[in-house]
Amino acid sequence: MRYKTTLDLRFPNFFRFALLFAFNSLLFFIELFQLYTRVVFALIESLIYATIISKRRKSIANELILITGAAHGIGRHLALSLAQYGPILVLWDIDKEQCDRTASEVVKQGGIAYSYKVDVSDFDQVEQTSLKVRQTIGDVYMVINNAGILNCKALWNLTSRGIEKTIKTNLLSHFWTVKCFLPRMQQVGRGHIVAMSSNMGLYGRSYFTDYAASKFGVIGFMQALDDELRVTHNNNIVLTTICPSAVETGLSKIRPTRISWLLPVLNLDYTVNRIIDAILRDEHLVIFPYGYKIFYYIIRQCPRKVSQLITDFVGNTVEPN
Template sequence: MLIVEILFLLRDIVIACVAAVWNFLITPKYKDVKDEIVLITGSANGIGRGLALAFARRGCILVLWDIDEAENEKTAQLVTEAGAKAYPYYCDLSKRKEIYRIGKKVQKEVGDVTILVNNAGVVIGKSFLECPDEEIENSFQVNTLAYFWTIKVFLPKMIEKNYGHIVNMSSSLGLTGINKLTDYCSTKFAVVGFNEVLSYELQHDQYDGIKTTLICPQCVKTRMFEGCKLRFPPICPFMELDYVVNKSMQAILTNQYILCLPRLVYFQAVFKASLFNGAKSSCILGIYI
């Protein structure tokens, strides 16, 4: 009956609100990830390398995917020096068939991935009409579609065991659009929606042992955003890499559903929706390149 369904819905909403308040007041204990097989895309530098080293210090087995072989080998070396095993692979994330091929190779050579970190990304940094068609396609292939394909490879084994963790790296720019980042913002908005629906599907099918974490940091001091200038650096400065990595690890280890950095980002969507018709929050919080 409809009334019964509504009552169940209200019950679930109350439970979710109570759980959210509880988690806000009481920090959950970190889970043990020792010997977990962690695959990180975009591991050659930046956040990917930082997360690889953080997982290495916790005794994980690292599978490293990147198109930059030389830098990815350096990441693998750093992971090894930290006392963990590293398996670097060249993988062009713009190619679906290659993702499937390398994914199967990893399962055969290393084992079943239990923590998947979709982190790789590219950015053009031009206004819409200035963006070449090929680069727009590449942005969606790497920043969004690659997330679909990696999860398609590794999720079935997680489902078999009802165990695993999928981490999807989005951005604060996946919540609020910004001038001259047409491709990047669009792909990151898509990741936010994808992560939300994926989480709902796993909950609906009662795979409660498979967790998802969405990470939405503001612009970080990495190679990707070199040349980018913030309009209000004293208020919204570039985020330090170590800070983002540490907060991301905290979110992953406590099974946090979404992490926005800094906390101001949590209010961006509300702020944007609450403005009068015609106002643009990105004009206030905007980034100019």
């Protein structure tokens, strides 16, 4: 009798466990099927937008747009080109004289621009100037984090101060500007954050240890921020990460790759036009020219030795300083 009583007590528990397991398994496979269908539809949608239908360009007329690093190079050319679309530009740079010149050129073209001296590596300066902009001009709709420096030296030739300055300017400045401007974007339910990374943010090369680390960090920052905005239902704030190849900006000595027809050195005009097009179409991760996108996807799947052979064949695009 004792044996039968034990069976009577255990059988219902086993039966209950089996039913629960079967039910949970069914739910799992239903969710898996839902995931599969959503992935398929998302892939089809992405393929259509990539090959057949381009996203329409949005209007930025009368929108307040902040550009960091606006005194020289890409930042300056971005300001001059974006001015044609009718926004109100707020230009930041540590070089106030050249930043003022950029603003003056925008005004000569019929645009509106305000110039500020800001060291974007310094959070206090970013915070104080962001408050000043909000109080005197208005709410910033778009932040273009463009400020950057490039040492282009072997690690053992870099100073600790130089490394720290690169990380602060190229990476931490993104944290500072976003912390200052994102809360207001969340309040009004709209905004756009643009981060200038690089193909060196996708794979490291010699003489780019500090620079690559900062640009890898930018991509990681933007990906994590994108997910935070998604899970907190701030989907109306757009994030765009730009990853161009080597650009003739004067930051370093550029030399062409062995297959320049596929992996060219970019000129400023093409680079700026591509960036603006990506911004106006709300693109997410922008790797260009297209040859570098292919190059990136190939070498990240290859064993280390194979990647080294390929990159050695292609050649480096800079000479160390």
